[in-house]
Amino acid sequence: MKKLLLPILMLCSIVAFSQTVAQDTTATQNNQDNALQNILNGNASKGITVGGYAQVDYNQPEGANGNLDVHRLVMLLGYKFSDKVQFVTEIEYEHVKELYVEQAFLNYSLNDRLNIRGGLMLVPMGIINEYHEPTTYNGVERPNMDKSIVPTTWREIGVGVTGKYNEASLRYQAYIFNGFTSLNGDKTLGGKNGLRNGRQKGAESTVNTPNLSAKVDYYGISGLRLGLSGYFGRTQAEDDVQDIDGADVGISMFGLDARYINQRFSARGQYIHALISDADEYNDLYDADLGSELRGWYAEAAYNLLPLSKEQKLDAFVRYEEYDTHAGTKDANITRNLGYNRQEITAGLSYHIANGAVVKADYQILDNKAVGNDAKGQLNIGFGVWF
Numbered sequence: 001m002k003k004l005l006l007p008i009l010m011l012c013s014i015v016a017f018s019q020t021v022a023q024d025t026t027a028t029q030n031n032q033d034n035a036l037q038n039i040l041n042g043n044a045s046k047g048i049t050v051g052g053y054a055q056v057d058y059n060q061p062e063g064a065n066g067n068l069d070v071h072r073l074v075m076l077l078g079y080k081f082s083d084k085v086q087f088v089t090e091i092e093y094e095h096v097k098e099l100y101v102e103q104a105f106l107n108y109s110l111n112d113r114l115n116i117r118g119g120l121m122l123v124p125m126g127i128i129n130e131y132h133e134p135t136t137y138n139g140v141e142r143p144n145m146d147k148s149i150v151p152t153t154w155r156e157i158g159v160g161v162t163g164k165y166n167e168a169s170l171r172y173q174a175y176i177f178n179g180f181t182s183l184n185g186d187k188t189l190g191g192k193n194g195l196r197n198g199r200q201k202g203a204e205s206t207v208n209t210p211n212l213s214a215k216v217d218y219y220g221i222s223g224l225r226l227g228l229s230g231y232f233g234r235t236q237a238e239d240d241v242q243d244i245d246g247a248d249v250g251i252s253m254f255g256l257d258a259r260y261i262n263q264r265f266s267a268r269g270q271y272i273h274a275l276i277s278d279a280d281e282y283n284d285l286y287d288a289d290l291g292s293e294l295r296g297w298y299a300e301a302a303y304n305l306l307p308l309s310k311e312q313k314l315d316a317f318v319r320y321e322e323y324d325t326h327a328g329t330k331d332a333n334i335t336r337n338l339g340y341n342r343q344e345i346t347a348g349l350s351y352h353i354a355n356g357a358v359v360k361a362d363y364q365i366l367d368n369k370a371v372g373n374d375a376k377g378q379l380n381i382g383f384g385v386w387f
Contacts (some may be wrong), residue, residue: 034131035386036122039078039088040107049078053133057140057382070096071382076103084109101202102155112166117175118159120202124173124215125229126270127257128152134384138302138317138350140360141380144342145323149272149296150255151196157205158213169220178207182235182248182282189235189249189282191289191340194325195274198235206236209248215255223262229255246281249290264304266315271297273327280333289337293328296321302350313352317362320345339370348380359383 052075060066073093090103105119128146146152160175180198188198211233218226237247253274260267274294298321305314324341348362367375
């Protein structure tokens, strides 16, 4: 009973707060920009541009103690040297005490169709890895599928090009990055988290094989944006083991995503599929359980409960996601773990109280295919800002 008291009080506080906001403000727009693009598109002819976002969460699992967390606090800084040359960096605190540089790159703009970039950048795969400001998605937490399959936030050091062809309603990105690491003191790749622990994040990264990443977005239909992503290469291994069979694996990852908004209705969906070659040799060498296929998808629908004449927005949403880091195991020479085949339902509210400020509450049902497993519930409450 005590464990239920705090979430009930907090949920009541949110409802009361939503009813006492006296002044309508500009609703958070469902646009296609993110914090990075706001920095790059700044109107200042020269000098510093500042932005940021933050997220504070309360998570209450069924039958366990709750967790309060300043999940992330991010500052973005951009400097415009000239009309063509800009530097952008993103500095992130996670859980108060963890510090990361999430982006740090130099952008040279020849024109809208061609920008050359180099440095620490986000890998363009799916939606959330690039568009993860808390006011741009529903739910207190990001979709778990993105954590385990993509895996967000995925950034590496590289160089490449990006641009837009507005007459064709197309945006493209193409980069060469360093890859995941196969080993960091111990094996990094495995069944439960897939490739996630192999992210090098720009910190003294090993590189011996370049990896190709590309994405094309189409925005020619009003309210609709479609994305097609691809990532191809191999993981990176240290000099003393790189010639050993199983020291690295091949990765071919494909992604499809869609976002749609029409009046008060919005929807989004995503499908990611990764094929891992030489997983059997990696598993034999490191006694690991890396699958030969990783696959996941989700679909979400939302409806704004407030009239369009209101400047605030109250989205009620539901999302179903399914993801499996052991979608294929035969070629990996391991036994499939059905507990890694996960299904989740998330339903809740996102109350956009101002342009760039949102209060959220949702309930999740978390399940998997393991024999004898019982689904678990979790209540989440939090707020997010983006400026």
